[in-house]
Amino acid sequence: MGQESNIRREQRQPLSEEVRQQIAAEITDGTYAPNEKLPSEPEFARRYGISRPTLREILSGLERDGLIRRVHGVGTFVTPKRTRVNSVLDLDIGVTEAVTAAKANLNVEVLDASIGKIKKWIAAALELPDDAEAFRVERIIRVDGVPATHGYDVIPLPILEAAGFPSYDGGSIYQFLESRCGVHLLGGVAEIEPVVASVRLAKLLDCPRNSPLLRLEQTERSAGGVPVLLSQEHYAPGVFSLTVHRLRRDRTDVAGRRAKSDRG
Template sequence: MVKKRLSFSVRDELAARIASGRVAPGAKLPSEPELADELGVSRPTLREALRSLEEDGFVTRTRGAGTYATRRPRLRNNLDVNFGVTEAIRAAGMRPGTMQIAVHTEAASAQVSLDLDLVLGDPVVILERVRTADGRPVVFSRDIVSTSRVSASEVARMPVDGSLYDVLEHLGYAVANGVVTIEPSLTDRALARLLKGKVGVPVLFLRQVDFDLNGDPVLLSEEHHLAEAFEFTVVRRGPGRRAP
């Protein structure tokens, strides 16, 4: 137990060095004997810490070449749990932020009407944001909700990094669950400009419909996640014991 706790402490120390820039992106870490001696731990303890850092995307390890700090640690997001981009960024030990924000109202398209159980052309509020991790743009999101549930002024009064889940819950539409689809895509010119990157960069497009406690659809979210910045996990259950 002591060894395991110590490896966690070593892991946190090295992660902090990388996240703060004390170890530059792409820099090679000292050899295992040197690093173990510097940190005052055994090599098995250090290896356990390095293995955890590699799993979390802070370092890459190549046999015979050594251990290198990555350009950016990947943000892990467990799709079994319905939480937002801000929480995923904080969980990775980085600072969440918002670069751009826009709120406007438009008529619901055929697809939006179908997803939110509206009449074609019903007014909806759209909240568009570019989300950042340590100042780097990593997600462009569009949240769409019917004006019959939330007004444009209520959305506009939200804190910059606020959650529509909180607004919906305050108004009596607490989200119980959501259904998400994920598709691979590439940045076009508009998306590349928003994420301050190049055209043709891989992204993961998430489209999610959230339902309240009554099973009614209350929120549609469309998010473009930089593929290099995120890692998504899903717990697959079953099939369990089968009859002979």
């Protein structure tokens, strides 16, 4: 009996994890309303029988999960329920197009739209000289008022020059290239990497510093195979649901093609 009791104790979750799950459940089931102020840290700690340092760790985790937001000197508040935007990565669509397709409220804040110097790695990706200038667009894309994506797009100047330097209105970069610049976009390979929010990105996306972000970087090419756009997007957690349609090839078919290639 004593051995069974020890096994049960070992299998139980730590108290801090039980408390975290309980608070998260109370937030998601509507016990606390959106934007409602939560009890003070001393009250919360007494209620759950934990220390204040442990409670702070729990609240930090809930903030990273996007369930709460803490305002220094004011208190802790429940974040409003966020709209989820589903975007399929095997389709080459822009962020604004995905938000529009989800029928969510879209707001685009253009932080910069100007011609200027670009970094060498961007110039290399666009097959431009190291000292080239380009058209740079930096935006914050909000979904139902919540900062969802930071976008940085670079377009080579010859593309704009050929189209008579059309004005950019803050909408979809893809539509700008296709409709205003007459470019037939073919697509590109997207590189996806988990990163943490820098001080600047944390401020722009209204999330804690070092929060997990997803970075998507892609060089878009025209139908002629020419690089026409470099896009770098940082997705804040909790808004976009990104999926990829994966197909498993028949291994016998792959082996047969490899053998045929070896013989050739």
